[in-house]
């Protein structure tokens with residue numbers, strides 16, 4: 162068992178969301194952990210947060226947080242979002258619940274969550290976090306790190322026993338693996354970038370839009386979304402082509418930005434007094450999918466989180482998937498103890514198909530969110546799916562729910578979702594209104610389809 166094995170000193174590169182959670186899990190399994198983080202301590206009094214960036218936390222993430230007993234603390238500062246609130250060009254609203262009554266995804270502040278996790282990490286006697294330590298190079302054969310102290314600018318070489326790369330989409334640990342034999346790697350950028358903007362709080366910190374929803378302004382080739390903050394404001398993200406008629410390239414002046422928003426996001430514009438300033442002050446950031454394999458080197462290096470599987474943000478699953486990596490790893494630590502060889506092999510082979518499936522789902526949802534959610538036929542299809550799911554709960558869970566409100570492996574969710582989509586394609590030609598679902602001939606078609614499902 163794990164308890165009878167000698168503890169090791171493990172090194173975690175990156176004190177971000179996944180790195181912190183991983184450190185907690187490793188420490189709870191009896192190991193000493195050292196964490197190196199490039200940035201200064203987020204909790205430092207000098208840190209001024211220019212922007213509040215929010216993430217949607219869902220069931221997989223919650224389970225991983227529960228595993229180290231920190232879910233309750235996070236829930237106190239999380240805002241439930243029970244569905245999508247679509248804003249059409251005329252400012253008309255349509256609400257589409259994400260799941261059953263009581264189900265929600267949760268808006269949490271990225272920095273707030275990271276700070277909270279750093280506090281917890283620091284309370285672990287076996288974990289030591291060192292900030293301002295940038296990993297510049299990893300020598301996987303000698304098991305050495307080259308770290309640069311960002312304050313003194315000095316570089317030092319540090320040995321490691323076992324190294325966990327949780328250093329994000331542009332991982333330095335992964336860069337070292339890329340130079341090893343038979344390492345597969347790909348990265349793919351969307352032609353879209355994103356920009357963070359703000360919807361101001363209303364009077365007395367009230368919310369100017371429905372608080373318990375994720376707001377979407379779907380516009381076909383682009384979209385804006387907004388997630389609620391605790392202070393009454395919303396963090397907006399504009400997903401927009403880099404080039405073309407409606408694009409970042411086309412909006413060069415404050416007047417152009419205002420005119421564009423007045424035309425396409427008219428109901429949001431009055432709530433965004435800092436729009437032009439933010440638009441030109443905030444960066445335009447790119448959207449990348451990274452795939453690689455193996456995720457290990459020998460039995461002493463492992464990549465987790467965005468370092469092994471960076472995905473585009475449209476399913477709200479990047480962090481959740483990284484947190485789920487920790488859940489999976491913890492189960493393997495229970496089972497394999499210090500048999501790292503077996504543990505690492507099983508981790509990467511079992512988890513890789515799920516990471517790939519999630520990457521595909523994330524790109525798929527981009528098309529759904531920016532385009533299909535504005536289509537009445539698509540909304541009708543979703544409503545019919547909801548009815549099928551209510552009538553046949555053991556045979557049908559909507560894809561979104563499988564990804565967001567279940568712990569089914571992502572690859573299974575994707576396969577189920579594709580099979581269900583084919584059924585919908587066969588049923589929808591017989592349906593023109595929600596009420597049609599009750600028609601005997603439609604009920605017969607649905608029953609016949611369900612009879613064939615396991």
Ligand code: FAD
Nearest residue numbers: 175177179199217296328329466467474477478479480481
């Ligand atoms: P990171 O959060 O990137 O953390 C990596 C850490 O390593 C950082 O602290 C960094 O400073 C440090 N580091 C990097 N390089 C080095 C180095 N060389 N040396 C030392 N330290 C280093 N996910 C969701 O689940 N829900 C969402 O709603 C969601 N929305 C998103 C919206 C946007 C616009 C984007 C871009 C992403 C979104 N994601 C979302 C994805 C989520 O942000 C990532 O999946 C998650 O942050 C990954 O965590 P990580 O710890 O693996 O990497």
